Amino acid sequence: MIDIKKIFPIYAVQHQAMVSVQGDITIAYRLQLPSLFSQSADDYEAQHQAWIKALRVLPRHSVVHKTDWFRQRRWQADPPTGRFLEDAGNRHYEGRAFTEHSCSLMLTKKAEDRKAASSSYSGLMRKSIVPRQTVDAKQISGFFEKAGAFERILSDSGYVKLSRLTNDELTGTKAKAGILEQYLYLLGAEERPLIKDVHLKDQVRVGEDYCNLFTLADVEDLPALCGSRMTYDPYSTDKTRFSTGLVAPLGLLLDCDHVYSQYIFIGDEGKVMKALEAKKLRLQSLSAYSRENAIARDATNDFLNEAISQQRLPVKAHFNVLAWANNTDELQRIRNKVGSAMAKIDAQSKLETDGAPQIWWGGIPGNAADFPANDTFDTFLEQAVCFLNTESVLRSAKTGIRFGERLSGRPLLVDLFDAPMKNGTITNRNLFVCGGSGGGKSMTMNHLLRTLFDQGTHCVTIDIGGSYKGLCELTGGYYFTYTEENPIRFNPFYIGPGEVLDTEKKESLKTLLVSLWKQEDESYNRSEYVALSNALQGFYDHLREDAALFPCFNTFYEYLENHYVSVLEAHKVQAKDFSIHNFLYVLRPYYKGGEFDYLLNATENLDLLNQRFIVFELDNVKAHPILFPVVTLIIMELFISKMRKLQGVRKIIAIDEAWVAIAKAGMSQFIKYLYKTVRKFNGIAALVTQEIDDLISSPILKETVINNADTKILMDMRKFMNKFDKLQEVLGLSDKGKTLLLSVNKANEPGRNYREVFIDQGGQVLNVYRNELAVEEYLCYSTEESEKLRVQEYTAKYGSIEKGIAALANDLTQIKS
Structure with a gap:
């Protein structure tokens, strides 16, 4: 046993920097990366170039150490709100497994006269270390200046957000672990500090967790070709190639607790080139004795030629995956998962044993300069950057509409209106919703309207088909429809x-x-x-x-x-x-x-101005020459009155499948007026349609609705793949948007009932989400006649729609289980 105090590599933490006992200076950042499944091939290439530019400004003898933490978590529901459907949704997601991701980046400047570390010459092998007494202040100042330039280049790219870690975030506090404690004891970013025993003999063990270390440390183990992206086949089509980062299989797509560590060592370029020239000459002299030496000579010569002709920066690199489990059976499954993930990027998985403790020791934040050089390989900066993880999980907004993360279904809030307006992503709150029959658009609109209603919005809906009757009854709203027994009034x-x-x-x-x-x-x-x-x-x-x-x-x-x-x-x-x-x-x-x-x-139903949920169901009057014009005029008067009189209150008018009939009744000018002015009154105009040909042929949709709806919610469009070009032009979709849209519902998680939706906000923020509903929500929103009749039956039996849906959902759950 060795007292870790005698050999711990970090000597001091001050001024938001770490100083090692050997005199190395390290500053650290928390990184916010783009979300997985949201970037195009061009985005990956642009981000790749930004990393190259940023890394090139760092001084020689620098080490870039990036760590991505992936932890398996289970979602915990919020306390009950008293709102029936919202609480049902929370219960539905309770215990949902998902992956949590955090990312930090350390920039280390080695001491000038520092001896290169190796597996045999590592701080871990010593019994004690005498701290270096002096640090060159001029060297520190120059490094901080270069680090500032590095930070600005990455931030200006728009893909990466960096925040400098404070002293408390580095060392931790009594209530929260810092990055040093997180690494040493495998703690989460929000966990309280907990000291654990660390065993390094035979196998790395931290507390009760058994660790395996898988490395990419030899060019023989690396893929023959690498790039800034790879094609993700489950979401690709005959017309599109869906992109993920090259190492996504080692990141979010690897469903186990693990850390993906990335090291890039920037040395003295002149010395590196001179050493390679000497190596080439040595291999030349030995080439007559072995064909392998001749091949190695040619490879070294090609490396030197490319470095000089294309101004490449030679670096050393190392990448590894540290995965852990609390039992050996699970650890074996993890080995299989990591091996499969390595195979997906065409790399050979190597399980480190003898050298694992030294590599683990070099991974301590601030100790990257002590990383064993014999476990690195020579490459160019462009290739090394390909192996950086450039993706994260979707982040939840503070308020918004509940959707699900595409990969795991983790619930998150998507702000469609407020934050995008403030940051300039959109210039209006209007919506355009489109999808084929059965694609889930009515479910999505019901869910959106219910959420807005719970947030205090006044909702006016014009419908043909009775899609909103259940929700209207549940909210206690006014439902206007025409029957012979009870005509519209x-x-x-x-x-x-x-x-x-x-x-x-x-x-x-x-x-x-x-x-x-x-x-x-x-x-x-x-x-x-x-x-x-x-x-x-x-x-x-x-x-x-x-x-x-x-x-x-x-x-x-x-x-x-x-x-x-x-x-x-x-x-x-x-x-x-x-x-x-x-x-x-x-x-x-x-x-x-x-x-x-x-x-x-x-x-009855007189106070339309103050009633917050109103539905006009026009199916039986849409062709009536007397009733229909009157109804449309009353709708116009009602919503304009709400717009002008309800100051400070959000209001939305949703026109679902009724717009064709409304346009025929001379209401097209009203639609144009709405889409151009409703923004000024804190309002939202939403139009829903399933007819794709209408998009292409209607001047109202093309010139007014689509042009003045900065948020587009689109459902599964794969059946229109062969005539998608015209549709793409009308919708104003980029190639990135086309790729995302055609991936909707292409590889849904087996065993879960949901539909995916594509949301485009101002052509700038594009994502695909799950719209996964609780049984209670589904029954309330369903447009299937048999399900609606059962809801009505249970409502009559139990006295209210809320009690009826709750009882029916309970019965269906018991039958399923």
Whole structure:
């Protein structure tokens, strides 16, 4: 046993830097990398070039030590909120396994006169170390300046975010482990410090965990070809090649607890070239005795030629995977997994035994200068950078819509509106949602609307097909639909408590009355406009005088008949200016006893302004020449009223499959108005369609909706792969977006029921997510007739839709288990 205090390589931590006992200076960064499955081939190449540029500015005798930690975790649900569907979703994800990733980068400047370490000359082999007494201040200042340039180059690339680690983050505190303790004791970034025994004899063991070290330390073990990316076959198609980083199989795609460590040693270029020249001459003299020596001579000569002709920077490199488990059976499975992962990148896995302790010792943060040089290989910087891990997990926003991470299904919040507006990713909050039948768009929109409703948003939905009836009932909203037994009813004349007859309300009522009175091709003159204005003002004055009267079309009609006629006569209004009798005759069908007396005389569902969830189901009236224009006018008036009067409140209008009918009814101008102005009123306009041909042929969609919807949510489009070019042009998708979109639902996790969605925000942030729902959510949102009927049956049996869905979900879960 050796007292680690006598040989521990880190002498001091101060000024956010570590000083080793040999006089090496190390500064460390926390790295934030792009998410896995979100980058294109061009992104990987651009990031690769940024790393090369950054590493080239570092001084000689520098060591770049990058560590990526991958830990298997289980998701823990938040405390219950009291919201039925949100709590159901939390329970559904409870215990979900996922991979947690963190990344740190250490830059080390070796002491100038430091002797190169090896497996036989390592600090681990000593019984004690005498600390170096002096450090060159000028050397430290120059290194810090170069490190600053390195940091700026990487940050300016836009792919990597760096944050300098503080003293506490390096050494840890009583409550939180620092990177030194994390490495020595295999602790998580958020775990409390816990001292463990470390055994290095025969096998590396940390506490109860058995460790295996797999290295890439010899050119013979490396892939014959390497690059900044590789093709990920599960998500690729005949038309697209889906990209991941070269070493993704050693990172997030390796599902076990492990650390992927990457070392790049930048030496004295002149000395390296001179040593290689000497090696070539030595091999030349020996080439007559062995063909292997001749081959080695030629390889060395080619290396030197390329270094000089293409200005390559020769470096030494080493890469390894440290994986651990708390039992030998699991450790054997891990060996198989790592071996398979190495094979995926065409590399040969080597399990280190004798040299593992020295390599582990050199991996201590701040001790990379003590890494054994005999376990490194010569290469160029361009090739070495290919083996850096450049990907991380998706990060969850503070607030947003719950989706699932594509790889594991881990739930995360995706902010579609606030943060992207602040950082300039999008310039409006509008949505465009498109997907084929059965692709999951109604499920996605239900989920989105439910989340927005829980966050306090006013939701107005126009639907054809009854996709939102369950959610509307669950939220206690208003559901307007037409049946013979219960025809659709409104009351645009009703003014709620505290409201007044403002100009906007009068204008919307006049528009409604004119549309009922006149044909589309008929015009109305100024005198008729004034007469209607006076009639409405007089009617509401009359209501204030007689509190017993209820505002509706019936009382308005009676006011015109009994009071306003005499007013017109008193003012000697001629029939040619305004024919009150013609007006009353044409509008008679909407008065009590008329054919449509139900339409404008509702006594329930009156407070539309303050009701936060409203659905207009237009399936049975979309072809009706009388009802449909009235309904569309009332919808327009309602949402414009919400936009202007509900200040500081978010509101959304979702038009699902109804837009074709609405456009025919002359509502296209309203859609254009919405998409161009709703942003100013903290509003969202969302349009949903499944007809791909409509995208290509409709000028409303092409010129207004798509151009003014910065967020596009698209479902599975693979069946349109062979005619995707035109669709890509209309949607304004990049090649990266095309590749991501065509990968949707291509390799879903077996045994889990979900659909994937592709989200494009401003053409800048593109990702694919799972939309995985709890059983309760699925039953509430389902559009399958048999499932809707069962929900109705259970609702009737248990007295409410919430209790009915809960009981049905419980029954289905028991049957499945």
